[in-house]
Amino acid sequence: MEKIKILLLGLGNINNAGDEILIETTEWLVKKSGGVKIIRKQLMPAYKEIIKDYKTCILALPLKYLSRAFHGNIKYRMTNIMYKIKYKRYFRDCIKKADKIVLPVGMLKYTTQDLSYLFEMINGLATRYNKPVLMSAMSIAKPDKHDWRYNQLVKAVNLPCVKSITTRDGKEGLTRLRKYYTKENIHTDYVGDPALWIPECYQTERSVVRQSNIIGINVIRKGIYSAYSDKPFSDSQMINLYKEIITELERRGHQWILFCNGMQEDYEVALQLIDELGLPSEKLLPAPNSGKELVEMISSFKAVFGARLHACITAVSLGVPVSGLLWDDKLECFSRTMKIRQFFSDVEELKGNLVVDKLEAAINHEFDFWNLDSYKTRTSGSIKDFIS
Template identity: 20%
Template structure:
């Protein structure tokens, strides 16, 4: 990202303070049913607002949503199941056509309204530079097109970048960044940096820095739950095998039907109380509802089903009250780390491995395709016995958000001077 002292000394008279933007728009998927997206969005909103006192920092959901879902219905799961049965080329064609219609008739107006009065735009964080049937390529292309119309400077912050894009996705992402004033860029792991560099080689897109996912700031912005003295509560975050297959590989989900109940039995056998939960995705919740009664009967011990969470605060309160968690979902693990709760990550997507590497907890990744659920009890015991201090990574994330704020202030100062 832009170095504040160098840029400020190059453009500002001595003693002149940097301007604070009146309004900054964050393009993300804050109101996704997967509350991990809301968690990182709220953390970035609040931390950037802290770094820019008096600035109106607002999130604009790329899908046009305006609030957290109140109904956890089955529609998304049905769509995923339908898309999974289609050949990849047909699936991409159908999804792309629907997305372009949605963009034309609803989303462009949504983006345009949100950008009124905005002096800067930030895209991120989250796994936004991915090609899941052109979903993000189309939406980011449309959103940045509106930012370009208004000549608003854009920063990309803490995004995930997928290794494989279709040709239409590459054209959309390339077009989005090519016509936009990208003033700073960062990604959330080294693999994303490598893939960004590969995708945008030979273009004007800046080489990104690697920053910490802003979700690690959860313990600074959400309340912590009180843990019961002497408790041995493990939260098991359940993900629908369909979702794992759709976003990863079939091998990653091949044995989850047997793995989950075996893991529950192992945890109970090791003396733990287990609370089943999800990050909020309706397909995950529906899968859990269909299975939990049988799983609890087979576990023959203290296993409970947590309530649905309405927002990220409810999710983080639950996670912070556990003694340990196990799961695929990245931001359940990130929130746990932030609150000092040991986590065992279930391998399915490189982004989760990257966070465990960055946080020094890679020894506590577990591949369900290779390690039986019967070993879950031993693996969580090992994680609990391996202490860690989240404060250095939290401080690093804070400094990086402050750096983002400084970059936005610097570019606004440079533009103001250029207009004189």
């Protein structure tokens, strides 16, 4: 019997190990369904991956830079044309080779990362070639009917090829998805993030007994609040928060170490902390080069103060206590679905002593693994149903 060819399109090339974990755990779940052949491609391929089509790449460059001179709908339309010139042949070739398509991107959003342009292009091509699409485990962005990109995204998710959209934002995210994005004929449901399957995918043991005494402090780039949150929290406040957390942990006798998910902007913040606090270089772990390296890092901690979503998800999946920041809805929804919202801090609570209070409370908390496993079951079930 010929295997079903499944095309996975994800964000695996932006030096964020969390995105790689999302793709790899999704791939593991797809393979677990049986009878499949995986075709894994980048959602945003580098120029070297599309260089054979160099003429269209050259045509795309003027639009890329010209669009920066405009704002609003004109800019969005120009950017949309640029993406079609640059990537349409690449996606067409990928999609024609597949039987079904899974998008393990994690976000149904339009204001950052230019996803609305990509989703409309991919789903449009999938519709043309009659290839079913699963948009898997998406966090659901707030709607804005006045934003051209939001309306483009709504169009993209309602194209005939889209057979199922699942959200990792729980019942609240499912309500938002159905109310503001999808029509009734599209199957929708809530699931867990595929990264909850990290122990099985990476063959790493989940444990509630910690052998380590080291707390991992996950560092995130400057400007994250201004980019994603409407609550003011400046870069200097962020740096001071990390300094306060470090000072408070040491005052209470905790061992700690800084780490990041792999992005250079995050690592530079950690280097700044090392420099300004006069700390030895050993207080910062090297940036992970793969999802597996990030998993191994987090599995070695007693607990985690998380800033990036997949640092938090990885910790939960491994049974490592976690508290963290709330700079985006996806962290709010994750903490609620995992029943650990009380350990995460909104802007008004971002003081070193309060954050460490929550971290210590998370360490002493008995985590609800039954709830976690129920979300894992929903995730694997949704993927298996789509493939079969």
